[in-house]
Amino acid sequence: MSLLRKIRDTGRVAEPAPPRPQAAPPPAARDLGGSAQVRCVDAGSCNGCEIEIAAAFGPVYDAERYGARMVASPRHADVALVTGPVTRNMAEPLRRTTAAMPEPRVVVAVGDCAVNCGEFAGAYGVEGAVGDVVPVDLEVRGCPPRPEEIVAALRTVTGR
Amino acid sequence: MSGTGLTAVAAQIVVVISGAPLLAGWMRQVRARMEGRAGAGVLQPWRDTRKLLRKEPITPIGTGPAFRTAPALLVATTAVVAALVPLLSTTTPVSAHADLILVVALLALGTVALALAGLDSGTAFGGMGASREMTVAALVEPTILVAVFAFSIPAGSTNLAAIVAGAVREPSRLASPAGLLATAALAVAVLAETGRIPVDNPATHLELTMVHEAMVLEYSGPDLALVELGAQMRLTVLLGLLASLFAPWGIATDASWPALAVALAAFVVKVAVLGAVLAAAEVFWAKVRLFRVPELLAGSFLLALLAVTSSYFLSGE
Numbered sequence: 001m002s003l004l005r006k007i008r009d010t011g012r013v014a015e016p017a018p019p020r021p022q023a024a025p026p027p028a029a030r031d032l033g034g035s036a037q038v039r040c041v042d043a044g045s046c047n048g049c050e051i052e053i054a055a056a057f058g059p060v061y062d063a064e065r066y067g068a069r070m071v072a073s074p075r076h077a078d079v080a081l082v083t084g085p086v087t088r089n090m091a092e093p094l095r096r097t098t099a100a101m102p103e104p105r106v107v108v109a110v111g112d113c114a115v116n117c118g119e120f121a122g123a124y125g126v127e128g129a130v131g132d133v134v135p136v137d138l139e140v141r142g143c144p145p146r147p148e149e150i151v152a153a154l155r156t157v158t159g160r
Numbered sequence: 161m162s163g164t165g166l167t168a169v170a171a172q173i174v175v176v177i178s179g180a181p182l183l184a185g186w187m188r189q190v191r192a193r194m195e196g197r198a199g200a201g202v203l204q205p206w207r208d209t210r211k212l213l214r215k216e217p218i219t220p221i222g223t224g225p226a227f228r229t230a231p232a233l234l235v236a237t238t239a240v241v242a243a244l245v246p247l248l249s250t251t252t253p254v255s256a257h258a259d260l261i262l263v264v265a266l267l268a269l270g271t272v273a274l275a276l277a278g279l280d281s282g283t284a285f286g287g288m289g290a291s292r293e294m295t296v297a298a299l300v301e302p303t304i305l306v307a308v309f310a311f312s313i314p315a316g317s318t319n320l321a322a323i324v325a326g327a328v329r330e331p332s333r334l335a336s337p338a339g340l341l342a343t344a345a346l347a348v349a350v351l352a353e354t355g356r357i358p359v360d361n362p363a364t365h366l367e368l369t370m371v372h373e374a375m376v377l378e379y380s381g382p383d384l385a386l387v388e389l390g391a392q393m394r395l396t397v398l399l400g401l402l403a404s405l406f407a408p409w410g411i412a413t414d415a416s417w418p419a420l421a422v423a424l425a426a427f428v429v430k431v432a433v434l435g436a437v438l439a440a441a442e443v444f445w446a447k448v449r450l451f452r453v454p455e456l457l458a459g460s461f462l463l464a465l466l467a468v469t470s471s472y473f474l475s476g477e
Contacts (some may be wrong), residue, residue, distance in 0.1 A: 003444060013196035031214050035207040065198040067207060072365040072373060075218065075380040078211070102216040102380040 026137035028104035039077035045084025168249035176242035180392035181205035187439035212385035230277035231386035249412035255321035278375030289374025299457035310467035338471035348460035
């Protein structure tokens, strides 16, 4: 019962929705119609971006209210959220993951490392940025990007 | 048979198919509000379905007919169950065939089709999910049968329509010890059959804890839409059956239009309330360990057995 009282006292923690982002959605996202299943791929990240993605799907930012939902399989996914510079061992798994996703699919590179290798550019274990391995539709900058920016990118995809 | 009977059957199928995604959306919304979220809205599962239907279907290399036919078979068997069981009316052209054993067998056929598809996909998680689903199904099907037998003893029939019509005439059957025990047993069995939280977590991302989700990891596009629709329809039908058996008030027992309209409203309200209660309860519960699931289901089977026993001895026959 104490949990029930806690739920009543806490009420709603989700922040009011910011205005809809103005950026045009990537061409592959036009048919999604307010629903996007998201698969996260950690291609070699330091886990900073993962923490921000987890925050974006948490109760405060609540990316789920815009129709984005995390799924367990690339076969169910429309969006791949790829984080980190692509390490040599993760290049092939990343290619296979995007190949397993049914068309139309959207690849979002999250964080500076995913966009241009960031801190790890030129390291011996790094194959390249995400764009060097699979075609990228949308980029989210920042090290790590703020949850608002991840949510804004997901809203651009879902169009809500 | 009369036009109202046919309309009742058609209405049951239409309400279950169109209402099942709404029920799923409603339950997610209730849960989201209790977690302090805003929630995606009641219509979100319909948006997901619309999007999945537009996507490319992928048939993984090496899969055969079991994988391809399972989604259609799951939806078809559930639609037949939705037509048979007395959700809106107990006097329909097909109510004479609404036998308990047939209904449970149809549900089991859908379960087995999906388990075979999980095996057919050839992945480690598909086979693991299939074996778990069969373990749960082997424990759940007898519980559903035995729990409803507790009601078929006073009704003198295993026909679900006859059981529900009898309970409407004599509400005292529901308040009996047998009725209460059977309610508890069937509620646990429904949770397990539909893969809800103490047994399976429908929102999990951890493959090792999955039961239902692990079997459908390889589905995509329209096939996935059918699998999800099938799962949502099963939840709607089973919650509706639970409501019809244990709170049959409002269900149409004669073939008149006003009775059917009242039954439709009562069905929507009852299933929405049950769904909200289930979603709220899931916020408080954790998924039990897989090795504890047989204990939970054995407990519910024991309740069902006690219900039958007390129904047999206390009915005074």
